[in-house]
Amino acid sequence: MEAKVVQSLQWSTLNSSENIMRRPSSSLRYTKRFNGNDQRHHQTLASCHLGFGKGVIGQRSVVLKVSCSSQNVSASVLESGSVPTSSDEAVILKKKSEDIEPYLDGRCIYLVGMMGSGKTTVGRILSETLGYSFFDCDTLIEQAVGGTTVAEIFKLYGECFFRDNETEIIRKLSSMQRLVVSTGGGAVVRPINWKYMHKGISVWLDVPLEALARRIAKVGTDSRPLLHGESGDAYTKALERLSTLLEDRGEAYANASARVSLENIAAKLGCKDVCNLTPTAIAIEALVQIEKFLKK
Ligand SMILES: Nc1ncnc2c1ncn2[C@@H]1O[C@H](COP(=O)(O)OP(=O)(O)OP(=O)(O)O)[C@@H](O)[C@H]1O
Numbered sequence: 001m002e003a004k005v006v007q008s009l010q011w012s013t014l015n016s017s018e019n020i021m022r023r024p025s026s027s028l029r030y031t032k033r034f035n036g037n038d039q040r041h042h043q044t045l046a047s048c049h050l051g052f053g054k055g056v057i058g059q060r061s062v063v064l065k066v067s068c069s070s071q072n073v074s075a076s077v078l079e080s081g082s083v084p085t086s087s088d089e090a091v092i093l094k095k096k097s098e099d100i101e102p103y104l105d106g107r108c109i110y111l112v113g114m115m116g117s118g119k120t121t122v123g124r125i126l127s128e129t130l131g132y133s134f135f136d137c138d139t140l141i142e143q144a145v146g147g148t149t150v151a152e153i154f155k156l157y158g159e160c161f162f163r164d165n166e167t168e169i170i171r172k173l174s175s176m177q178r179l180v181v182s183t184g185g186g187a188v189v190r191p192i193n194w195k196y197m198h199k200g201i202s203v204w205l206d207v208p209l210e211a212l213a214r215r216i217a218k219v220g221t222d223s224r225p226l227l228h229g230e231s232g233d234a235y236t237k238a239l240e241r242l243s244t245l246l247e248d249r250g251e252a253y254a255n256a257s258a259r260v261s262l263e264n265i266a267a268k269l270g271c272k273d274v275c276n277l278t279p280t281a282i283a284i285e286a287l288v289q290i291e292k293f294l295k296k
Pocket residue numbers: 113114115116117118119120121122138182183184185215216219224275277278279282
């Protein structure tokens with residue numbers, strides 16, 4: 001049977017007294033000078049405000065269908081003692097998050113992984129269950145650059161400019177508490193970003209390339225500038241480009257505090273195809289791996 005988990009990622013999350021007390025400010029003034037190639041942009045960006053709650057979390061509800069793999073979910077991983085249904089997944093998720101919350105002690109969780117690995121999807125589930133606020137670095141950069149899309153930022157100002165902004169966003173987020181942060185796929189390449197992310201707990205969503213390419217081919221590569229330029233069908237293009245990127249970055253992802261391997265989850269659950277793993281099952285495994293790290 002199919003069930004629905006409603007993710008209420010609403011402004012109220014940020015407005016809870018606990019969050020207000022722990023967060024240094026509700027918006028961040030952006031002061032960094034950029035190194036891009038369009039000098040006219042200096043003024044605009046330097047005076048830009050990052051209205052965190054407003055643009056990213058504000059009044060948004062996401063409905064995720066939890067279906068498929070419920071039948072295949074094994075007790076060992078989900079720790080339920082029986083074959084869970086979708087609603088069991090929600091219960092297990094809640095239980096696990098309550099178990100680890102005290103150990104987290106307010107530390108932020110940074111999700112790292114390739115484009116399309118599910119950082120946003122899984123990150124929203126984690127933030128909701130932990131009562132944390134959710135932020136997506138790419139969205140924050142877009143807001144900082146006046147609503148320009150990531151693809152346009154790459155085109156107009158170049159990758160280096162984008163990466164400088166990314167580092168600045170991560171630096172600022174790292175001074176806060178109780179956040180789940182979906183980082184950009186390439187955030188792992190700059191060692192300075194790790195310095196900030198290691199203030200909290202980083203989780204690598206390790207998804208096989210074929211699954212990534214399938215997901216990306218489904219939605220297209222328009223919003224992902226580093227996948228532009230190859231010829232061929234969307235799946236082949238994505239697969240080729242992602243393979244090269246992963247070769248360059250594999251070791252960087254391994255810096256993360258915890259690794260969530262979809263292949264491992266599928267093996268444990270007796271699920272043949274990683275594409276059948278629900279975001280909730282992946283979020284549960286993320287909590288299991290975070291717990292292992294915290295209790296080391
Ligand atoms: N477990 C899953 N099963 C099937 N599809 C998924 C799953 N998780 C995410 N997706 C889909 O894959 C796509 C990419 O997911 P998402 O945006 O969460 O990834 P991301 O890591 O944040 O990507 P990016 O870094 O490019 O922003 C979306 O279309 C999403 O709906």
